[in-house]
Amino acid sequence: MSVVPAVQDAVIRVADAYARPPERPDLFGELSTALQQGVPFDASAWFATDPHSLLPSAPGRVENLPASGWTSYWEAEFNDQDVLLFRDLAHSRVTADSLLRATDRNPERSPRYRGALTVAGFSDELRAVFRAGSVVWGVVSLLRGSSQPAFSPADCAVLQTAGPSIAAALRAQVAWTRPVSLHSPGLGTALFSPTGGLVALDAGATAWFHEIEGSHAGAPERRTGMATVDAVVAHANAVGNERARGPSFTRLRTQWGCWSVLSASPSRTPQGERGLTSLVIDRARPSQVAELLIEANCLTARERHIVQEIAHGYSNDEIGRRLGLSPNTVRDHLSSVFDKVRVTTRGELVALLFSERVFPSSP
Structure with a gap:
């Protein structure tokens, strides 16, 4: 060979x-x-x-x-x-x-x-x-x-x-x-120049940078977490310069398992010149993590609709009436969802997809 x-x-x-x-x-x-x-x-x-x-x-x-x-x-x-x-x-x-x-x-x-x-x-x-x-x-x-x-x-x-x-x-x-309750830093904000240089940051952003990079945050040799920050800020600056489109964000699971969202947006001065770019870091909302988990578990469009109905508390019969499906068909789709995401009850499913925290499962 x-x-x-x-x-x-x-x-x-x-x-x-x-x-x-x-x-x-x-x-x-x-x-x-x-x-x-x-x-x-x-x-x-x-x-x-x-x-x-x-x-x-x-x-x-x-x-x-x-x-x-x-x-x-x-x-x-x-x-x-x-x-x-x-x-x-x-x-x-x-x-x-x-x-x-x-x-x-x-x-x-x-x-x-x-x-x-x-x-x-x-x-x-x-x-x-x-x-x-x-x-x-x-x-x-x-x-x-x-x-x-x-x-x-x-x-x-x-x-x-x-x-x-x-x-x-x-x-x-x-x-x-899998969902686990754990402390995470609060909302953090950092300001960057139009060329990507860090101008200022608050205590929340400092805590998140340490969460992303561990003890190496702020050190001269920045590793992968800060490269992610650079990418989000660079995309926002490109949007501000009309060279890119779309939202400047990423969802990041830190080294301690906490799901966070990094989102950046450019600004302009009253004179129309490029201003600072703001980077906001916060824990991910349940719906933001649910989007990732649904995508990662390869749920079909129909299965996604059923999961959303379950999250609103509807029974199989109610879901069937709302989606024009028989109760047996709803049960079949729900069984497929359970198999894909490795849960056995509706409560586990909702806890997994819509919990306040989502972290790695135990081996």
Whole structure:
């Protein structure tokens, strides 16, 4: 067996193991180790993504990348003039490709290459999105320096083929969450300049940054949590500069298991000039976490409607009348929902999907 099929199989085995309980802590670390055996790289950035905004979430893993380059890296991601953007791969038949191939071996066409990548000494980038059906659950950026050859079509094919398995593993990490009561920081607000620099933050934001990054919050070497903050702020700044659309938010499960929502919005001065960008961090509302869990557990449209009716307290007979279904059909759909989310009663279902806190399940 050649190296590429062997490493592809190894990556898929890692992903498949993480798609089954119990939950394990280092999916991206094991994927990175397996991939290096046949697709070597000098640096990498792996992120789970919010399936609704495609912005980075958690878990995340960054290897051999300088913290100072994240702002310009994400600014380039939201630049319509750049190539090989994650959002384009998300809607493409090709889910993994290299920068040199995408630019016909003229990487200077890419603002990302001219900025963050060149400054850090990289000559090629392989990007992939991890998509299950039409939903993206994660992304990766692999980077090689000038001493390495360009990424080959075979290298890209490894992640193209393994992508659905990795997406299934990331989706499973969300699907296995369970409600537990636990303290979390209150509402926090931080202000950023139009270029992404931190200007001010309150006590709540300070607490959340520590929650996101642990004891490393505020240290010179920022890790994956602050890269997520950079991405949300960069998207909001791009919206303010009319280079991007849509909400600038992501839902993030912190290292202690607390689900939070990071949401940013740009402002303008009374004279119409760009003002500061506000980042608000707070615990996720039950409905915001429920959206993720419903998506992660692959509920059908009909099953989602029935779950919503159950949350409002309707009986099977009432749900049937409201949705034009027989009681037996409602029971069949409800049985399917119970199997998918691994509960046995209506009370457990409502507690799981609409509780005040949602945390990882016990092994």
